Amino acid sequence: MKKFINKVDDVVVEQMQGMAAAHADIKICVEPKYMYRSDSPNSEKVALVSGGGSGHEPMHGGFVGFGMLDGACPGEMFTSPTPDQMLECASKVNGGPGVLFIVKNYTGDVMNFDMATEMLHEEGIPVQSILVDDDVAVKDSLYTAGRRGVGTTVLLEKIVGGAAEAGYNLDQCADLARKVNTNGRSMGIALTSCTVPAAGKPNFEISDEEIEFGVGIHGEPGRKRIAHTTADELTSMMANGILEDEAYTRVVREWDRVKGEWEEKEITNEPLKKGDEVIVMVNSLGGTPLSELYVVYRKLAEICEAKGIKIVEKLVGSYITSLEMQGCTITMLKADSEIKKFWNAPVNTPGMRWGV
Known part of the structure; x- marks a missing residue:
């Protein structure tokens, strides 16, 4: 460690x-x-x-x-x-x-x-x-x-x-x-595990050829473990997991x-549907660099446009992490006028700042 x-x-x-x-x-x-x-x-x-x-x-x-x-x-x-x-x-x-x-x-x-x-x-x-x-x-x-x-x-x-x-x-x-x-939905993928200091070893084992699809922020198992593939494929899997989610x-x-x-x-x-406006967050779980997050956002924007869903605001960066885990989460929030108003209101914190 x-x-x-x-x-x-x-x-x-x-x-x-x-x-x-x-x-x-x-x-x-x-x-x-x-x-x-x-x-x-x-x-x-x-x-x-x-x-x-x-x-x-x-x-x-x-x-x-x-x-x-x-x-x-x-x-x-x-x-x-x-x-x-x-x-x-x-x-x-x-x-x-x-x-x-x-x-x-x-x-x-x-x-x-x-x-x-x-x-x-x-x-x-x-x-x-x-x-x-x-x-x-x-x-x-x-x-x-x-x-x-x-x-x-x-x-x-x-x-x-x-x-x-x-x-x-x-x-x-x-x-x-x-x-x-x-009105909010999220989905995540992990490429690697992370190490809690008190444990001194990875939370779970995963090979270089695998990813955990639907991982939790503590490394909890997701829907399935699958072979690693391209950024576009992984982004599509996360986005479709959100967009195809039924009423719950x-x-x-x-x-x-x-x-x-x-x-x-x-x-x-x-569920989200054609014509909805959304705020989206493409988030690093700690070990994924910003350059890769923008690759994910690129594909996500393409998918949303094809589905007739309008991205009105976005966050790309590290906002909810899992120590040093390599992985990514996507969050989509259906936004009405009230939600958009207070999203754009001034904020001044160590992790988020605008309008001040």
């Missing part, structure tokens, strides 16, 4: 310290671990808080700042943060209008954010919690019940972050987050902050 680390046990704290040293508008707490905006709390806006295992940077700590998150809770590598991290972070950034938790659909994240939601409610802090489950590759995985939460998380944090800055209340932010999730109805648990209890809601993701 060759990595720029000192002690394995210090990796997460030292990366937090480095980010705070590089970006004066981000502050950190190391016990329990969380990151927050230096201007927190803000009494005029809903606070957005997310988190998850480290190793996916810039998500989530790199998206703390104006126009996105107010706080982020990093767990150990590929390990959920704990409820006390979430509780302390949310309490720190809450200015009064309440807290929206943005939760990727992984069993540990869901369980711990649920506990934190209940604890915040007991402390009298208005709270909502929205689940992201946009990975079309598999219905269930090693880490989830239902679809995994992946790339749409980044787009959701940006869009809802813009709405919170504009004065949306807690219920409006939750409604917008739910809409973004139901599932039951989710959401917090009723008035009743102070969980309730079940049935939500349906409608």
Whole structure:
């Protein structure tokens, strides 16, 4: 294992310290671990808080700042943060209008954010919690019940972050987050594995002649393992996996902050169709260079044009990674006027910046 680390046990704290040293508008707490905006709390806006295992940077700590998150809770590598991290972070950034938790659909994240939601409610802090489950590759995985939460998380944090800055209340932010999730779809491919420092060896074995189609961001198995092929073929497989995804109805648990209890809601993701406008993200899983991502985007744009789907905004780069894994994900989000408005709103974070 060759990595720029000192002690394995210090990796997460030292990366937090480095980010705070590089970006004066981000502050950190190391016990329990969380990151927050230096201007927190803000009494005029809903606070957005997310988190998850480290190793996916810039998500989530790199998206703390104006126009996105107010706080982020990093767990150990590929390990959920704990409820006390979430509780302390949310309490720190809450200015009064309440807290929206943005939760990727992984069993540990869901369980711990649920506990934190209940604890915040007991402390009298208005709270909502929205689940992201946009990975079309598999219905269930090693880490989830239902679809995994992946790339749409980044787009959701940006869009809802813009709405919170504009004065949306807690219920409006939750409604917008739910809409973004139901309109977002992602698919990924891995060419290599990655190495978690604590393990000291690759997460999984894969030959030079193989790829994992539909891989998860922790290296979870996808739909199948197939022979490596051209960039155009791989891009077509990812894009078609998204575009051919049918309507998907599932039951989710959401917090009723008035009743102070969980309730079940049935939500349906409608498929993309000709005439839709989309925001797309072509994302490196850590080890894929930008030059190759543009090769992927080239083919994706061609496919969308042929299908009558209009790309109105795009991101190409590293936004949700899996340490040094060579691989790529594509995310497509159906965009209406509200989504486009807040996508284009100013943002100033380490991982995303425009309009300021």
